[in-house]
Amino acid sequence: MSEYEVAKHTKVRRIPERGHYDEETVHSIIDAALICHVGFIEDERPFVIPCIHGREGRTLYLHGAKASRLMAESGSGKPLCITFTHVDAIVLARSLFHSSMNYRSVVAFGQGRVLEGDEKMHALEVVAEGLCPGRWDGAREPTEKEMRATSVVAVDIEHAGAKIRDHGVGDDEEDLDGPWWAGLLPVERRILDAIPSPDLRIESTPPEHVQARVGDVL
């Protein structure tokens, strides 16, 4: 199993058993996420901006309007931190101290480079297919003018680490006889039935590739 090299800035220091560095774990968390949070530095100030992404191997693709701050900054080669987080449950322990969340997260580091030409078109396909497989063929492809207004940035992941909490309540032994209820409140994110656009001039029933995404739990 291929692993990301552990670095000082990706090593899970607190509760190290929650840390995972294998590609399978890291990539599954990235791929299940609809968006990521991109961190960069501008004028000595940190920025954290949500962004749609795609992934191929150890490369992340970000895309957005060429005019946006995010695209200008993320494509400039400066260091980026890109984080993906799923919340799976609120953990209600007897003690507030042991109360927590179940979650899956990935923190990835790398530098961005602006893509052009075939690479850029390919990356857009990866992003579209990641959000809704089959969409690349199911939608109108970008025109040259649209491509000029769109920026696509590739980030080769240099270091990445996942952190996962996925178990029940872990209270102290001396609290088990106490009067406090303990348990999980699961949090589910699900894709609901598709809503056809009111201005459709074709059959409103969603095509198979859209229908296939309905009910997905992320």
Add this chain to the structure above:
Amino acid sequence: MSEYEVAKHTKVRRIPERGHYDEETVHSIIDAALICHVGFIEDERPFVIPCIHGREGRTLYLHGAKASRLMAESGSGKPLCITFTHVDAIVLARSLFHSSMNYRSVVAFGQGRVLEGDEKMHALEVVAEGLCPGRWDGAREPTEKEMRATSVVAVDIEHAGAKIRDHGVGDDEEDLDGPWWAGLLPVERRILDAIPSPDLRIESTPPEHVQARVGDVL
């Protein structure tokens, strides 16, 4: 209606009609979020770390283990960017160019300070009550030893801006007669039925304050 002062780094530049700076909008997005993403700079590198939060007025409370990087860095007074994002739908336009997401996000800036004593205890109550109202009284309160192991950081929001997309597909007129389906895939995040801890020694039925959180759509 009280508004956050708009700054260069919070002004929504792209599609300015999606920008909102009133407290009501900004705070409702913050309060509906189970976690935030905290951005800070360490060794000239950006970090983006997920974190549980609470809010009171224009103050955010972050908490975590004293030993964690996040708490050490966020409490040190350096500039922070704290971002809250909800994804509400995948927007499938006829053209890939107009495909998008419906979302609600807030980007907030400020500096953190470590809380102690009564302020610290109060902030923990705000965080606990934000996640599950009634939990502060429904759980065992922190001991002195637990308080020493926990760090709580307050961030007074200096600037904040919300960005919201919440409408349907916006295709170009010339694409409306095309053969491509268009519409929304709604994304819902919901709190499911509580799962009692298997080691409970009291009645396993969740108490009212836990039950009240079940079914909440975030």
